Amino acid sequence: MECSSDNGRRCCAGKLVAAVLVASGLALGGFFPGWYYYQSKVNANSVTVKGLAEMDVRADLAIWNLRYVVTSNELPAAQQKLSEQRTVIYNFLAKQGFNQSEISEGRIETTDLMANPYRSNNDMNARFIVNQTITIRSANVDLVDKALRQNGDLVAAGIILDNQYGQPVSYIFTGLNQIKPQMLEQATKNAAAAAAEFAKASDSRVGRIRRASQGVFSILPRVQASDNSESQSIDKTVRVVSTIEYWLE
Numbered sequence: 001m002e003c004s005s006d007n008g009r010r011c012c013a014g015k016l017v018a019a020v021l022v023a024s025g026l027a028l029g030g031f032f033p034g035w036y037y038y039q040s041k042v043n044a045n046s047v048t049v050k051g052l053a054e055m056d057v058r059a060d061l062a063i064w065n066l067r068y069v070v071t072s073n074e075l076p077a078a079q080q081k082l083s084e085q086r087t088v089i090y091n092f093l094a095k096q097g098f099n100q101s102e103i104s105e106g107r108i109e110t111t112d113l114m115a116n117p118y119r120s121n122n123d124m125n126a127r128f129i130v131n132q133t134i135t136i137r138s139a140n141v142d143l144v145d146k147a148l149r150q151n152g153d154l155v156a157a158g159i160i161l162d163n164q165y166g167q168p169v170s171y172i173f174t175g176l177n178q179i180k181p182q183m184l185e186q187a188t189k190n191a192a193a194a195a196a197e198f199a200k201a202s203d204s205r206v207g208r209i210r211r212a213s214q215g216v217f218s219i220l221p222r223v224q225a226s227d228n229s230e231s232q233s234i235d236k237t238v239r240v241v242s243t244i245e246y247w248l249e
Contacts, residue, residue: 046210047198048245051191053183056222059171059234062144064136066151067162071126075110078130082108085159089134092154096147098136106133131162141171141234170231173219179238184214187242195246207247215241 068085072078086105093103111129138144148169154161161168192206199206217240221233230236 045204045248046245047195047206047248048243049191049194049198051187051189051194051242051244053187053190053240053242055179055183055238057173057175057179057219057236057238059141059173059236060139061172061174062136062138062141062169063172064138064144064148064169065133066136066168067131067133068154069129069131069160069162071129073127075128075130078110078128079108082130082132085157086132086134088157088159089154092157093134093136093147096150097140097143098138098147102136102138104135104137106135108132144169144171145234167229167232171234171236172231173236173238176217176219176238180217180240183217183238183240184242187215187240188212188244191242191244192246195244199248202248204248207249210245210247212245213243215243 066089068082068089070078070081070085072081090103109131113127113129136144136147151161195206217238219230220237220239221228221230222235222237223233
């Protein structure tokens with residue numbers, strides 16, 4: 001088609017631009033579906049595995065809350081009795097081998113049953129209930145465990161131990177931050193081994209890590225039983241499960 005006149009030339013230029021736009025649109029229309037298909041194939045070429053690491057540890061701190069109670073119709077008498085029993089408890093703890101620095105006293109709590117509007121007439125055998133908690137905080141967990149098993153000597157001395165607020169002793173492991181790097185390394189190795197088995201079965205090879213999740217560290221009692229809680233167990237197991245995604249080549 002000739003474009004001798006100005007109008008003809010403008011017409012030809014417009015048709016040329018339109019042809020270029022159409023051709024570009026067709027090219028891009030073919031590129032984007034192909035690019036997304038490529039990306040989907042690349043992103044699918046990976047495997048996600050979990051790596052478990054466990055380590056047996058031992059508690060390195062024990063906290064023993066020794067709560068004792070006395071009753072009396074007279075408050076001064078109750079306080080005197082509490083003081084006498086405190087002396088018995090301190091002598092018991094010293095005999096067991098605890099240092100004074102490991103022992104601390106909580107505040108004295110007093111309950112006057114006459115101040116209870118819901119009391120019954122049968123509750124007036126002892127008007128005042130006085131209690132105190134002596135806390136033993138020690139790194140010698142074996143000594144605490146031994147003394148706890150011998151607290152019958154306190155009962156024999158007439159001391160009433162009050163455990164209504166839960167277990168009296170907690171065994172704690174404080175070295176978690178020190179073992180985290182080692183456990184994460186082991187979890188990563190176990191995850192890599194699982195990925196290698198998958199790759200072997202799929203006739204591929206494990207590449208670099210695409211993404212990873214550390215997982216949550218949990219501390220469990222070494223002996224798993226329904227009546228065995230972690231805080232009551234000296235021997236514990238630390239566990240972490242890491243989730244790692246590898247490229248497959």
